[in-house]
Amino acid sequence: MRITGDQALVKKLNKSIVLDTIRRKGPLSRTDVSEKTGLNKATVSNLTLELIEQNLVEETGLGESSGGRKPLMLLFNGSAGCVIGVELSVTRVKAILTDLKGTILQEHVLPLGQLDEDAVFEVIGKVIQPLIDAAPQTTHGIVGIGIGVPGMVDESGLILYAPNLNWEGVDLKSRIEEKYNVPVVIDNEANAGAAGEREYGAGRHVRHLVYVSAGMGIGSGMIIDGQLYKGAWGYAGETGHMSIESDGRLCSCGNQGCWELYASERAYSYTSLPALTTAERVEQAKVGDASTLEMYEEIGRRLGIGVTNLVNGFNPQKIVVGGPLTEAKAWIEPKMLATIAKRALPYHRRELSISFSELGSRSAVLGAAHLAVAQFLGRVRVSV
Ligand SMILES: [Zn+2]
Structure with missing residues (x-):
């Protein structure tokens, strides 16, 4: 059967809805997922199977039966990968290594001296390298780096203006992506903080x-x-x-x-x-x-x-x-x-x-990590 681009897109959207529902509301049975998403049971079963194969969802225990066989419950597997969250401020660089559920596995902070782009890039490297080295073996590895910065960031991740760093038009995202070969997402630190508090606080x-x-x-x-x-x-x-x-x-x-x-x-x-x-x-x-x-x-x-x-x-x-x-x-x-x-x-x-x-002083750094998780989960592949 030929599948058109539209069908593939719809499948990808449905898959991310299923994953997001399990992540936020799990443990859920397939029937629960179907009821909460409005997708039919066959679709939910197919998509769930793919998510289980990708190790992003796992089946656990038995749920309450509504008459027949007790259903297996679905749970988001936060240990399928890791991300790094970075908070860049004027005085220091703070970074955390988390799993896909925001559990902090390691944290590292270094002070900033010089504020020019090259110097800051070097300090970021010194802060995140030990975290990369410490990351546990997981199915998907380190799936992204999220960074909160004290400035205005455009949709492409370009830091347009960071007055306290005296930066204009800095493409930190590309530099870090090139060096570490993982997707990077950059946002303003207040947006990162809002994401952190909404997700975990x-x-x-x-x-x-x-x-x-x-x-x-x-x-x-x-x-x-x-x-x-x-x-x-x-x-x-x-x-x-x-x-x-x-x-x-x-x-x-x-x-x-x-x-x-x-x-x-x-x-x-x-x-x-x-x-x-x-x-x-x-x-x-x-x-x-x-x-x-x-x-x-x-x-x-x-x-x-x-x-x-x-x-x-x-x-x-x-x-x-x-x-x-x-x-x-x-x-x-x-x-x-x-x-x-x-x-x-x-x-x-x-x-x-x-x-x-x-989350105290960790709102922005946890939010930055979450932005990387969200970007990764939004990219989850579909097989067509
Ligand atoms: Zn003003």
Whole structure:
């Protein structure tokens, strides 16, 4: 029988729907999969057989019988391959080796000195090589590398602009693909963080999520109706440059009164306090230093103002605040929550949940790893 390109495409889509359903909701019987996907049982059986042959799905135990023979249950096999997740920040490169379910097998971090492309490329190599060497033998091996970067990334994975690294038009993806010979996916660190929280953290089962990453700046990853929203060209989420003061502080982006100048680590440089890192300031806050406490309360209030704008604009089910500034959560959160409670529209506020990241400093690196997993699972072959 000849199979047309359209039929092959439909089969590939169906196969990825079956795999995704088993991955998210398993263990399931073939009948469960058929009911949940709306695909007929014969199709589910054929596709499941292929997935079992590829070792991505395994049969396990016996499920509840609804009368006849007890069905075998289907489970996603997270151990069929590995990925590497990388988070590139201005000060360091962090990487993890995970299985296909996001279980962290190894982690490695190195500080960054020089920020030029060649130097950063070299440090990334030093961070990921030990992880590649440590990867267990699996059916599919290392199936991808996902990287979260502090900048704007276009649809092809080109880093268009990363102001804090002083990068423009950097094709890190091709360089890494050439060197390691595995597919690479690159995204903005806020998008990676949103993916991480949605898959493994505070955003599980949430269809409308705004993840706010607060660190050296602010960026947001927006999950709308279960999908990461990237805008027309991939630049959505630059909420740090939303004005919260119409004639406020001048920003390097050209705008004035940008949110991140008041509500991220960038706010530190507008106080008369000594130049310290967040970790050092947290120590000051712990011993009750009055000006540090006052500064974090003000950052909390300003965070709350920007989050209010996002809540009113997007009507999310959940807001998750992550990134390095969350180390100061204890002193930021009360004012942030009070500001949102006072200012957000009442219908928007109803049933809205606001939390800090569950994955702590690992949201972006786990999200980056997940982007690589998702890309691999989307590519799973079909036989026609
Ligand atoms: Zn700006």
